[in-house]
Amino acid sequence: MNQTFEFQNTLxxxxxxxxxxxxxxMRSQFHIPKQSNGDDEIYLCGNSLGLQPQKTQEYLTFELxxxxxxxxxxxFSGDFxxxxxxxxxxxxxxxxxxxxHSEVVAMNSLTTNLHLMMVSFYRPTDTRHKILIEDHAFPSxxxxxxSQIKFHGHNPEDSMLLIKPREGEDTFRTEDILxxxxxxxxxxxxxxxxxxxxYSGQVFDMAAITQAGHEKGCVVGFDLAHATGNIEMSLxxxxxxxxxxxxxxxxxxxxxxxxxxxxxxxxxxxxxxPRFAGWWGHNKDTRFKMDNRFDPIESAEAWQLSNPPILxxxxxxxxxxxxxxxxxxxxxREKSLKLxxxxxxxxxxxxxxxxxxxxxxxxxxxxxxxxxxxxxHGLDGRLVFERIEAAGVTGDWRYPNVIRVAPVxxxxxxxxxxxxxxxxxxSLTQ
Ligand SMILES: *Cc1c(COP(=O)(O)O)cnc(C)c1O
Numbered sequence: 001m002n003q004t005f006e007f008q009n010t011l012x013x014x015x016x017x018x019x020x021x022x023x024x025x026m027r028s029q030f031h032i033p034k035q036s037n038g039d040d041e042i043y044l045c046g047n048s049l050g051l052q053p054q055k056t057q058e059y060l061t062f063e064l065x066x067x068x069x070x071x072x073x074x075x076f077s078g079d080f081x082x083x084x085x086x087x088x089x090x091x092x093x094x095x096x097x098x099x100x101h102s103e104v105v106a107m108n109s110l111t112t113n114l115h116l117m118m119v120s121f122y123r124p125t126d127t128r129h130k131i132l133i134e135d136h137a138f139p140s141x142x143x144x145x146x147s148q149i150k151f152h153g154h155n156p157e158d159s160m161l162l163i164k165p166r167e168g169e170d171t172f173r174t175e176d177i178l179x180x181x182x183x184x185x186x187x188x189x190x191x192x193x194x195x196x197x198x199y200s201g202q203v204f205d206m207a208a209i210t211q212a213g214h215e216k217g218c219v220v221g222f223d224l225a226h227a228t229g230n231i232e233m234s235l236x237x238x239x240x241x242x243x244x245x246x247x248x249x250x251x252x253x254x255x256x257x258x259x260x261x262x263x264x265x266x267x268x269x270x271x272x273x274p275r276f277a278g279w280w281g282h283n284k285d286t287r288f289k290m291d292n293r294f295d296p297i298e299s300a301e302a303w304q305l306s307n308p309p310i311l312x313x314x315x316x317x318x319x320x321x322x323x324x325x326x327x328x329x330x331x332x333r334e335k336s337l338k339l340x341x342x343x344x345x346x347x348x349x350x351x352x353x354x355x356x357x358x359x360x361x362x363x364x365x366x367x368x369x370x371x372x373x374x375x376x377h378g379l380d381g382r383l384v385f386e387r388i389e390a391a392g393v394t395g396d397w398r399y400p401n402v403i404r405v406a407p408v409x410x411x412x413x414x415x416x417x418x419x420x421x422x423x424x425x426x427s428l429t430q
Contacts, residue, residue, distance in 0.1 A: 046408035050252030092320030098234035185216025195227030201369035278305030335409035387427035
C-alpha cells in the first residue's frame with residue numbers, strides 16, 4: 001500500500017512541509033556543504049557518502065584525548081574504553097537491522113565481510129555449487145562472488161547464476177526471483193542479493209527470498225550497503241543467514257568507515273563452520289591467555305579478526321547517537337516515505353515526459369533514492385548531470401545512464417526537493 005499525501009507544487013508548500021516536519025531539528029545536527037555563493041548545497045548524495053554529524057568531531061576528539069592521557073591504558077580507562085568499544089555500537093546496529101544484540105558487529109570493511117561470510121556460508125558441493133546474484137551487481141560484490149567460486153575450484157561460468165530484470169524492464173519482479181529459486185534451488189548453495197539495489201533503488205523482498213531459499217536448502221545472505229539506515233528490516237525474524245553493510249552511506253560515519261555484519265544466532269554455536277579466524281573473534285575471557293587454541297565467541301563477534309580502529313568506531317557511535325536522537329529508523333523511514341514521495345510527485349508534475357523514474361513506486365519497494373533517466377531532447381544524461389551540479393546540486397551519476405538522487409530524512413528538506421526539480425527542469429531547457 002502506498003501512503004497518499006496531499007502535495008502542492010510550490011515553494012511555499014515545500015517550506016510548510018519543512019515547518020511541520022517533526023524531525024526538522026536534525027538538519028542542524030549535520031555539517032551541510034556550502035556552494036561558492038555561500039548557500040547550502042542541495043546535497044542529495046547520502047546514498048553514496050552521508051554528511052558529517054556535528055557529534056562526530058567531538059567523539060573523535062574525545063578518543064584522541066583518551067590516547068593522549070592514558071596511552072595503552074585507554075583500553076580500560078574512561079567511559080568508553082577501547083577493549084569493548086565495538087560493544088557500544090551493538091544496540092544501535094541491532095535496532096537498525098532488526099537483530100538480536102548477539103547477531104551484529106561492526107568490523108572490517110564491507111567487501112572484507114562479504115568474503116568472511118562466504119568463507120563460512122558458501123560451502124559448494126559437486127551438485128550444489130551455485131551462487132545466485134544479480135547480473136549487474138555492484139562490481140565489488142561480483143568480484144567477491146566470482147573469486148570465492150574460483151577459490152573453491154569451481155568455474156564462475158557454471159557456478160555464478162546471474163539474474164536480470166525482464167527484457168525492457170528496469171527492476172526485478174519478486175515472482176521472477178522466486179521462480180529461479182524454485183527451479184534451480186537444488187543447485188544453489190548461496191543466494192546473495194542486495195536489500196536495496198544500488199542502481200535502481202529497488203528494495204528486494206528479503207523475507208520472501210529468504211523463505212524461498214530455505215525451502216530449497218540454500219543459504220541466504222544480503223548486501224545491505226544501501227539498505228541499512230535507509231529502510232526498516234527484521235533480519236532475525238526473516239531468518240536471514242547473514243548480511244553485510246557499510247556505514248559511510250546512509251549511516252554518515254565517514255569515507256571508508258568500519259562496516260557492519262549480521263550473523264543469525266542459529267549459526268553461533270556451530271563450531272564446524274569454516275572460518276578465517278583472528279584473535280578478536282576469540283572468547284573474551286581467555287583472549288589474553290595467548291594459548292593458541294581458538295575458542296570462538298558464540299555471537300557474530302566471532303568473525304572479528306583484529307582489534308578495530310577506534311577512531312572509525314567513534315564516528316559510527318556519533319552517527320548512531322544521532323539516529324537515536326531522531327527517533328530511530330522508524331521515525332526516519334516515516335519522514336523518508338513522505339520526502340521521497342514529494343520528490344516523485346514534483347518530478348511527475350514538472351517533468352513527467354522528460355524524466356523517467358526507474359525506482360519502483362510502492363512504499364515497500366523503494367527507500368530514499370530515486371534513479372532517473374533523462375528521456376528527452378536528445379540530451380545526454382551525463383551533460384544534464386553536469387548542469388545540475390554546476391547549479392548547486394550534489395547527486396551522483398552512474399553509468400550507463402542514471403542520475404541517482406536521495407533525499408535523506410536526517411538532513412534533507414522538502415525545499416531541497418523543490419529546488420532540485422526546478423534546477424533539473426532548467427537544465428533540460430538550456
Ligand atoms: C557501496 C557498496 C560497496 C562498497 O564496498 P566497500 O568494501 O565498502 O568498498 C559494495 N557493494 C555494494 C552493493 C555497495 O553499494
